[in-house]
Amino acid sequence: MQQVPAQLINKQCLTQSLAIIEYLDEVFPERPLLPKDPLQRFIVRQISETFASGIQPLQNLGCLLKVSHQKEKRIEFAAYFIRKGFDALEKLLKDTSSKYCVGDYVAMADLCLIPQAAAAERYNVSLDEYPTIQRIFLALSELQPMKKAHAFGQEDCPAEWKFEGALKSQISGRNLKHSLNHNQTYFSTFYLYDIQQ
Numbered sequence: 803m804q805q806v807p808a809q810l811i812n813k814q815c816l817t818q819s820l821a822i823i824e825y826l827d828e829v830f831p832e833r834p835l836l837p838k839d840p841l842q843r844f845i846v847r848q849i850s851e852t853f854a855s856g857i858q859p860l861q862n863l864g865c866l867l868k869v870s871h872q873k874e875k876r877i878e879f880a881a882y883f884i885r886k887g888f889d890a891l892e893k894l895l896k897d898t899s900s901k902y903c904v905g906d907y908v909a910m911a912d913l914c915l916i917p918q919a920a921a922a923e924r925y926n927v928s929l930d931e932y933p934t935i936q937r938i939f940l941a942l943s944e945l946q947p948m949k950k951a952h953a954f955g956q957e958d959c960p961a962e963w964k965f966e967g968a969l970k971s972q973i974s975g976r977n978l979k980h981s982l983n984h985n986q987t988y989f990s991t992f993y994l995y996d997i998q999q
């Protein structure tokens with residue numbers, strides 16, 4: 803589909819974030835990304851699917867460019883589906899979360915939350931409307947691998963976009979104009995590789 807992430811591992815090109823995450827979970831059992839308990843595992847997948855299938859494709863630029871030539875219409879369309887998903891997730895996460903989406907352990911659902919929460923304000927959806935999502939986002943943002951994975955922290959990031967504490971600044975809306983569309987799935991993938999080491 804000519805999308806990222808696309809990661810070459812042993813000459814095999816891995817695509818699709820959730821499939822990549824599940825692959826890493828299986829290849830690196832010492833650092834599971836899915837809980838063993840079937841119900842907890844279901845909940846992690848349920849949250850992950852809501853982000854990855856319920857929201858992400860509908861606010862992806864490739865989709866939005868087909869929706870309208872007008873930027874305002876594209877933003878309105880994306881914001882509608884982000885809110886719809888976040889409304890459901892906010893309720894769900896109130897029950898399932900502790901420090902992170904499900905308990906105190908970074909799992910697949912958290913790897914989906916962070917890029918989508920970072921992207922929300924680009925479409926005028928403030929995380930202030932979603933205190934649970936915002937709280938988890940901030941807790942995740944404190945983790946060093948997460949900071950390291952941010953697009954604005956990459957070696958080849960243009961100088962005018964490069965800054966410290968990118969994730970937090972996005973919450974305050976200061977750097978929204980400079981948001982990179984591609985940061986979303988890079989986040990998850992690079993974060994994953996980082997925590998495996």
Ligand SMILES: N[C@@H](CCC(=O)N[C@@H](CS)C(=O)NCC(=O)O)C(=O)O
Pocket residue numbers: 804805806807817818819820854859862863864865983984985986987
């Ligand atoms: N279902 C895919 C979605 C990938 C995706 O939407 N990637 C975006 C960047 S975040 C992309 O490459 N967009 C360019 C396009 O769709 O043309 C996944 O989970 O990996």
